[in-house]
Amino acid sequence: MENIALETHNLTVSYNRKPVLWNVDFKLPAGQIIGIIGPNGSGKTTLLKSIMGLTPLSSGYVEIFGQQLNEVRSRISYVPQKESVDWDFPASVMDVVLMGRYSPKNLFKRISKKDKDIAAEALEKVNLLEFSNRQISQLSGGQQQRVFIARSLTQNADLFIMDEPFVGVDAATEQAILKLMQEMKEKGKTVIVVHHDLQTAKDYFDWIVLLNTRLVASGPKADIFNEELLQEAYGGKLNVLSKVGELVRQNDFPIREKQRK
Amino acid sequence: MDDLLNFLSFSDPNVRFVAFGTMLLGAAAAIVGTFAFLRKQALVGDAVAHSILPGVCLAFIISGTKNPIYLLIGASISGWISMLAVDYISRNSKLKSDTAIGIVLSVFFGLGILLLTSIQHSGNASQAGLDKFLFGKAASLTADDVTIFGSVAAVLILVVFLFYKEFKLISFNPDFAKSIGLPVKTLEFILSSLTVLAIAVGIQAVGVVLMAALLITPAAAARFWTHQLWKMILIATFFGASSALIGTFVSYSYPSMPTGPWIVVCLSMMALFSIFFAPKNGIVPQLNNQKINRLKIRNENILKLFYHLGEGNKNFFKGYTKQELLASRDFRIQEIVQGLDHLKKANKVRKLDDYWHLTSTGLVAAKRVIKLHRLWEMYLNQKLKLAPDHVHNDAEAIEHIITPEIEKLLEKELNYPKKDPHQSTIPYND
Ligand SMILES: Nc1ncnc2c1ncn2[C@@H]1O[C@H](COP(=O)(O)OP(=O)(O)OP(=O)(O)O)[C@@H](O)[C@H]1O
Ligand SMILES: [Mg+2]
Numbered sequence: 001m002e003n004i005a006l007e008t009h010n011l012t013v014s015y016n017r018k019p020v021l022w023n024v025d026f027k028l029p030a031g032q033i034i035g036i037i038g039p040n041g042s043g044k045t046t047l048l049k050s051i052m053g054l055t056p057l058s059s060g061y062v063e064i065f066g067q068q069l070n071e072v073r074s075r076i077s078y079v080p081q082k083e084s085v086d087w088d089f090p091a092s093v094m095d096v097v098l099m100g101r102y103s104p105k106n107l108f109k110r111i112s113k114k115d116k117d118i119a120a121e122a123l124e125k126v127n128l129l130e131f132s133n134r135q136i137s138q139l140s141g142g143q144q145q146r147v148f149i150a151r152s153l154t155q156n157a158d159l160f161i162m163d164e165p166f167v168g169v170d171a172a173t174e175q176a177i178l179k180l181m182q183e184m185k186e187k188g189k190t191v192i193v194v195h196h197d198l199q200t201a202k203d204y205f206d207w208i209v210l211l212n213t214r215l216v217a218s219g220p221k222a223d224i225f226n227e228e229l230l231q232e233a234y235g236g237k238l239n240v241l242s243k244v245g246e247l248v249r250q251n252d253f254p255i256r257e258k259q260r261k
Numbered sequence: 262m263d264d265l266l267n268f269l270s271f272s273d274p275n276v277r278f279v280a281f282g283t284m285l286l287g288a289a290a291a292i293v294g295t296f297a298f299l300r301k302q303a304l305v306g307d308a309v310a311h312s313i314l315p316g317v318c319l320a321f322i323i324s325g326t327k328n329p330i331y332l333l334i335g336a337s338i339s340g341w342i343s344m345l346a347v348d349y350i351s352r353n354s355k356l357k358s359d360t361a362i363g364i365v366l367s368v369f370f371g372l373g374i375l376l377l378t379s380i381q382h383s384g385n386a387s388q389a390g391l392d393k394f395l396f397g398k399a400a401s402l403t404a405d406d407v408t409i410f411g412s413v414a415a416v417l418i419l420v421v422f423l424f425y426k427e428f429k430l431i432s433f434n435p436d437f438a439k440s441i442g443l444p445v446k447t448l449e450f451i452l453s454s455l456t457v458l459a460i461a462v463g464i465q466a467v468g469v470v471l472m473a474a475l476l477i478t479p480a481a482a483a484r485f486w487t488h489q490l491w492k493m494i495l496i497a498t499f500f501g502a503s504s505a506l507i508g509t510f511v512s513y514s515y516p517s518m519p520t521g522p523w524i525v526v527c528l529s530m531m532a533l534f535s536i537f538f539a540p541k542n543g544i545v546p547q548l549n550n551q552k553i554n555r556l557k558i559r560n561e562n563i564l565k566l567f568y569h570l571g572e573g574n575k576n577f578f579k580g581y582t583k584q585e586l587l588a589s590r591d592f593r594i595q596e597i598v599q600g601l602d603h604l605k606k607a608n609k610v611r612k613l614d615d616y617w618h619l620t621s622t623g624l625v626a627a628k629r630v631i632k633l634h635r636l637w638e639m640y641l642n643q644k645l646k647l648a649p650d651h652v653h654n655d656a657e658a659i660e661h662i663i664t665p666e667i668e669k670l671l672e673k674e675l676n677y678p679k680k681d682p683h684q685s686t687i688p689y690n691d
Binding site: 052099107 | 423432434439443493
């Protein structure tokens, strides 16, 4: 792999001292659409959050385009799980999409006309332009998802990290989102997507990461889709691993000495 | 009455000053409170308000004066400690945050009452008025107090104005804010400090017991009136400031009255009013809307009845008595009476002797409802593959809500069918 978009190195993350990601170590190629797949509670959201520095790491590190997160932040767009916000918030579709234009550099500054144009363009791409003044609580789940994607489009990023963008959208929207991702790929961007559905995963992604607390496999989809690996990822929890995790939690044991790169 | 005029004319410069000051406090609390409300921190606000009391008392004991600066510092410190305590307990123990809030609130407030009682029994002459912190008393504010608390409030408002965009983002989606590299921790620290300060100055007007109401109620009421954050803030400010003004007035006119309860009573009235009467979201407009819908459905059903009878008789303009109409469809007698009256005013029916006739305007309206009904049956039958005997009831409801735009779409999509699934003719108004 010459062109690496993202690398996690021995990543371990715990909640209340119980590890939910264990020694996850992989490299992801740039310019591809990458699916992160695993059963509920397997740590997919946690993985994205630790990549984005939203969850403290117990050990290991993450490199993006060969650099630390803070140096490349402006090249990354993070799309959180739709359920992570309260859609009853008093804001319009346009307000939320414009948030993609905020940055530490324009603290205190007002939103400019240019930002608004960029936001309108993004809304057009996800087919929501006519809804731009709509209050966000009056959107359907699929429309909310598209609002988040439009916000991400305004960020002009090279790496997109999306948490379950296909959840709760209808088939037409799913295809539209996928098409956007393919356009991004053609422009050389990297798209990392958390995904649930094994059936469609095969068609959607070039590269697949199978996750179940630990890394089950990471590779081009042709190598990953075999019975054995899928069984490993989905065939229930790893018994010993989860038992040890519980022990660690109960005994308040340090999972590993914190190490810096 | 004279009191009111005197007060409103602001002829007494001191009254003017204090009134303006408390309005600023009310406004600052409402503005900062809007963010606390949106971040679901209403209860934290209550805990901080109660926890400020020991800080005020200690500041008084240590400094020996009621100098507003010392009191403000004491209040802010204990307010902050309580906020950190809530945070720490809910993060590091198995207790849920509401329990943590309850614990912190009662411990701090209990301590505060203890200190307050011991100060009052100490015989210190300058302690008089410290108990005003419980329920607030605007009339006892000195010019110095007002200057200091008013300026703090003004600064709070200014800071919110500066950080408006960022506060909005961290209230809506803090994870995203972190992901783009905003200093979310710092912004949250600033917002929390603003909350503590707003509470610390607000208690001058309402006292610690009712401070949470001054913080949260304006926002809760304002939420009913708008879906836009900046409008919500403006409306909350108006509610906060105007109740502060009214409370101050009462406190001036009837010196035995504490200010806080009056402010809170006003605020509660405004909130109640909003809950009931805010356009669209209020209970009354919603009921009203339901009533309008009911009437529309009733009138359209009467028109349909005329049409059906006319279809049978091959004469749409034939007249019928009330009894005939009642016999043909299950209406209550009032419904028919009121409905016909309504339709008569709209020129859709007319009455000759005892017979009611459809007018030509009425026929157009009746045709439209019938058409929508039959088109919708067609749609359900063709596109949703429902059997013809399953589509009627659904169409009975939907026919009344289809808008002209959807009507056009429907016609086009079905390609202007002539018959419905029951082979009845679909009437078009051409
Ligand atoms: N804030 C938290 N505190 C404690 N435990 C957590 C927290 N968030 C997640 N967990 C636990 O960590 C594990 C992994 O959660 P995560 O949300 O990463 O899973 P996921 O793969 O994204 O699941 P899903 O498919 O349901 O979204 C789960 O067992 C969950 O219960
Ligand atoms: Mg998840």
